[in-house]
Amino acid sequence: MPVSFDMSALSAPVDPAVAHREFQERIDREGRRTGARVGMAWSVFQTVVLVAGGGILAALAVVAVQLAFGGEGLNAATVIIAALVVAPLAVARVRSYxxxxxxxxxxxxxxxxxxAANGLSHVLAESDPDLPAAxxxxxxxxxxxxVMVAASPRRFEVANYSYETWTARTRMPRSATFAVLESGIPLPAMTIRAASPSDQAGAWAPQPQQTPLPFEGGFGSTFRVFCAVEDADRVRAVLTEPVQTALIAxxxxxxxxxxxGxxxxxxxxxxxxxDVAFWEWVEDLVAMVDAVDDGGVRVGTSADPARRVRREALFDGRRSSRPFVLGCLLPLVVGLAAAALVTAFSH
Structure with missing residues (x-):
């Protein structure tokens, strides 16, 4: 059954005072006050480490430039330039708070x-969600x-998700967003993973009993499919050409x-x-699963170009990270150039 959301609330004006009061009431009611304080303390600690570490690295780079241009190394100019290099980072972090x-x-x-407008339940946070995916x-x-959950016409759950893994002695924070929909028919277990190296993979892996199942064409170059050997024929029967096209989109x-299931x-x-684009994406996912339940013959995606543009922007993490990268690199380049000029003209 097609799902269409009333999205007017996502673009409606926000009363900041009401939003603040309701949020504070929610974290108290749901018992998240301690977690919020711990999260803030951890964020502040990360900022201190990040700014201090960046300052040390900037100072080392400035010293290297000073030595290369005939200077004597560490001096007052080194400290001043390094501080100016990391100042935008410090300001950005403080502003984020x-x-x-x-x-x-x-x-x-x-x-x-x-x-409330769409009959969904909404919980601010849930620790250790009990879900069967890897x-x-x-x-x-x-x-x-x-965590947003719908009971009908097709049960689904969506949420942002964070977790941590360890690499040697380094803690690696990781994140994802998931949307889980119940299928109306028995489907074979399978894992479909994006093949592009630009799409950073998480720490999870396909189930141990699953092996690669090759596909040709654009779908085969976009995704890698894994399933148990005995399920291969059933998986191919599910992944019809229309389903493949929808998955790529x-x-x-x-x-x-x-x-x-x-x-x-x-x-x-x-x-x-x-974001409106997120719930448009969920609408399209529900439509795709509905089509698979009906045999996977008529699977399509919205022909609205603006909708596709919004979806691409939603998933384009590189675009959101560019200002941060430029904001860090530009002061470093200017700082190193300043160190070179100051050293050259002082000798």
Missing amino acids: RTGPDAVEADVYRLTRFA LFQVGGARVASD LVRHGDVEIVG SVFFLARRQLRLA
Whole structure:
């Protein structure tokens, strides 16, 4: 059955005072106050380490430039230039502590009203979600946030998800967004993973009994499919050409796992759930699963070009990270150039 959401709440004006009050009431009611304080303390610690580490690296780079241009190494100019290099990073982090909470509260304000308008339940956070996909069996500190659940006409659950893994002695924070839909028919267990090296994979892996199942054409170059050997024919029967085309259009930046009668769509980064494009994506996913339940013959995606553009922007993590990268690299380049000029003219 097609699903269409009332999305007016996602673009409605936000009353900041009401949003703040409701958010504080929610975290108290759901017992998340301690977790919020721990998260803030951890974020502050990360900022201190990041700025201090960046300052040390910047100072070392400045010293190297000074030595290369005939200077004597570490001096007052080294400290001043290094401090100026990391200043934009420090300012950006401090500013995020002022604007970040407001943005979160505004999103919760909108999601609360969106959930009410569409018959969804909404929970701010859920620790260690009990879900059967491989993603939820790895790492620690597992938390689903902004958990939205629909009971009908097709049960589904969406949320952002964070967890941590360890590499040697280094803790690696990881994130994802998932949408899980119940299938109306028995489907073979399978894992479909994006093949592009630009799409950073998470720490989870296909089930041990699953082996690669090759596909040709654009689908085979976009995804790698894994399943048990005995399920190969059933998997090919599900992944018809129309289904392949829809998967390329909707999930080419992520993964799909079918397990226990549920279809998990996994984005490899956290998405903004209060974005209209996210719920348009969920509508398209529901339509695709409906079509698979009906035999996978008529599977299509929206022909609206604006909708496709919004979906691409939703998944384009590189676009959102460019200002941060430029904001860090540009001061470093200017600082090193300044170090070279100051050293050259002082000798």
